[in-house]
């Protein structure tokens with residue numbers, strides 16, 4: 001056993017300065033930032049999959065159409081997203097767990113608003129990092145989120161000429177410690193909700209994940225499959241007798257067909273079945289507009305309208321101690337391997353040729369090209 005109270009030994013792997021880079025989507029930090037944030041999002045080739053010459057104009061048009069609903073949502077939160085502050089709290093909490101074992105510092109790289117990857121690459125260099133661990137705050141891999149952030153990071157490093165040994169934690173949807181910590185949060189919320197309901201009223205857990213256009217999944221995005229793996233891993237550990245559950249998808253942001261069932265439809269079904277719902281965000285690990293507004297305000301109204309006999313929400317992980325410990329476990333495992341790692345197979349390392357590991361698959365495709 002390591003004595004964690006001892007400082008890292010000079011010259012050991014643990015004395016190397018490791019930058020843990022947390023990826024998230026980012027959110028506007030003022031009302032004026034909403035428009036450019038949306039333009040950045042909708043002109044990302046990972047999001048808007050049209051020929052390059054069409055993307056800037058079409059992306060701006062879609063962003064303009066989204067501006068009003070997005071502005072209304074952020075107005076409820078005081079005109080800004082809380083995502084950066086909450087991610088900073090997660091970063092500090094993760095550092096506090098890692099620092100007794102290794103010389104680690106957590107940085108944040110957001111995809112569509114500050115701090116952008118370019119800013120973070122500079123900060124990582126200035127700190128004198130000798131090694132990098134990329135840790136997306138998305139348990140499930142999607143080409144639209146983790147994939148886009150990895151490409152953005154690599155491009156920022158290329159431009160800045162930063163070439164450090166780097167490990168990418170491409171996905172951790174079934175990591176046992178993550179699933180256990182999530183199950184504990186769901187269990188607590190379940191008991192709180194049960195205590196407020198009459199004994200004869202059923203309670204259904206709705207695992208609500210961010211949706212995706214169906215065409216993206218059809219083209220091989222593993223996100224939906226990985227969401228299902230997370231739900232299975234959490235349910236295995238719930239230890240609540242007779243708890244029924246369903247998976248649904250929220251936040252449709254474009255007119256195309258998105259994967260379903262939608263969270264609205266799942267709430268309507270609960271209304272018909274006369275069961276209360278406990279909505280559990282399963283693809284976000286911190287609070288932001290899609291939990292605080294969409295789940296807490298909009299879908300609550302939908303549930304009332306649909307005659308659902310009770311509406312409750314599981315809080316996201318934020319800085320929950322067991323959740324942060326699970327992230328620390330991922331970093332500990334990943335360090336120094338310089339490879340792409342994923343937790344889904346239990347082996348931590350993406351198995352060679354494994355079609356469900358998106359990062360390994362992308363690397364293989366690059367090698368073959």
Ligand SMILES: C=CC1=C(C)c2cc3[nH]c(cc4nc(cc5[nH]c(cc1n2)c(C)c5CCC(=O)O)C(CCC(=O)O)=C4C)c(C)c3C=C
Pocket residue numbers: 025026027028038041047066069070073081082083138142144145210211212213223253254283284288289290
């Ligand atoms: C085509 C559009 C979108 C896809 C695909 C998409 C995927 C996706 N997004 C998240 C997580 C977050 N999304 C957030 C905001 C947000 N997302 C979209 C659109 C798509 N997302 C928009 C237009 C917005 C802006 C807000 C709005 O207009 O409603 C956020 C941040 C929210 C905040 O408070 O700042 C997160 C986080 C995931 C996990 C995902 C696919 C797997």
Ligand SMILES: [Fe+2]
Pocket residue numbers: 210251
């Ligand atoms: Fe989104």
Ligand SMILES: [Fe+2]
Pocket residue numbers: 170171341342343350356357358359360
């Ligand atoms: Fe993987």
